[in-house]
Amino acid sequence: QKEVEQDPGPLSVPEGAIVSLNCTYSNSAFQYFMWYRQYSRKGPELLMYTYSSGNKEDGRFTAQVDKSSKYISLFIRDSQPSDSATYLCAMSARPGGSEKLVFGKGTKLTVNP
């Protein structure tokens, strides 16, 4: 079993839809959770991060962590064509520095006008 599993999609939704992106993980030591957004032919950029369990909201984006189920989610409300990108989850057991992140393979999202 891989440490982090992420459905690669692709996922295609109409503009204005609510999008749910998910990752599952097997390592119960993970405490730091991140979502990266990667536009075509660009490098990944950090979109949201959370520590331990709970929710975090930033505009139209909500990150949710359920450590009991080893499951994290990213919700996008009122999705826009500009949200079309690949979304990668990432996680680690300890904060930054030399701690290597473990990445999911990414989910490709297309939001159709």
Place this chain on the structure above:
Amino acid sequence: NAGVTQTPKFQVLKTGQSMTLQCAQDMNHNSMYWYRQDPGMGLRLIYYSASEGTTDKGEVPNGYNVSRLNKREFSLRLESAAPSQTSVYFCASSDYGTPGYGYTFGSGTRLTVV
């Protein structure tokens, strides 16, 4: 607004040729990483440097070497390129002070080996 700068952005090599991919960050981060990204494979760690003066192998180090030249610069060398090394290469950096302890990535180098 530099962040992590990678050069070159594109490169075509012939099998057996060598080249060095350059990476520099201006955020005073201690840790730096080299990844390759292939369709369906996600990001795979090639080498990383936890701090200046140290380097360690990642998941797919064969065929590559690295040099942490100083705190800012971390280069990746292909000594004898093979078609299997055709990929997009990303450099990243991080430190305890980065938001969420996440990585900052460069814009990538697209390498084709023919």
